[in-house]
Amino acid sequence: MxxxxxxxxxxxxxxxxxxxxxxxxxxxxxxxxxxxxxxxxxxxxVPWDEKIILPLHEHLYIVLKNGERIVKCDCGFEFGDYRVNWKTKCRVRVRDTMEQIEELYLKYMGCHPDWMELREYFCPGCLTLLDTESVPPGYPTVFNFLPDIDAFYENWLGRKAPDK
Ligand SMILES: [Zn+2]
Structure with missing residues (x-):
């Protein structure tokens, strides 16, 4: 069963x-x-042994490594402390010209680069496209989600989060 x-x-x-x-x-x-x-x-x-504490995003996990909570891709690339935006470690393609935007959208069906750009975030380890943002030019990198791991474990699962 x-x-x-x-x-x-x-x-x-x-x-x-x-x-x-x-x-x-x-x-x-x-x-x-x-x-x-x-x-x-x-x-x-996943092909590695660090304990997964929480799935974070497609392909990304918060894992325990030497007592630290870090973000790790299923390919093995480590983004570091989960409280730091993992996107800042990514390879990024910014589409901020009409030509680049029209690779994705039909003419006049996409945004205009004067008021919006598309950012594509790739894992440096496996080059998987992890996330995209459509934001006004100059807008800070969006921090998607900062989970309260301890509150989740204690309040929802009734136990402490793994620490080894
Ligand atoms: Zn990866």
Missing amino acids: VEHDKKTLARMLDGDLSWEELKPIVSGRKDPNRFDVIMEILQEK
Whole structure:
């Protein structure tokens, strides 16, 4: 039963479930061990050994390394302290000319570079496109999400976050 659940959840993470299979999983009451099973699946998928504390973003995890909480890509690239915006370590392509924007949008269907630019953030390790931003020129790099890891573990899971 648990084994079957884990397989189904693994297929869910891979995007392989039909809507009929997926809907009861995402909309129903969660099994009490859902978080742990998901973390087990994610840990088995990555090629490195540092313990995942929290999935952060597609391809990115907050992991425990020598007692520090750092952001790590599934390729193994380490972005450092999770409280520092991982995007500042990325390779970035800024599309701020009409020509670059029209590589993505039909003429007149995209933004005008005078008032908006597109920033694409790539992992320096595997060059996977991790995120994009459409912001006014000069706008600071957006910090997507700073989780309160200790509050999450203590208030939602009823235990302390792993520290080794
Ligand atoms: Zn990577």
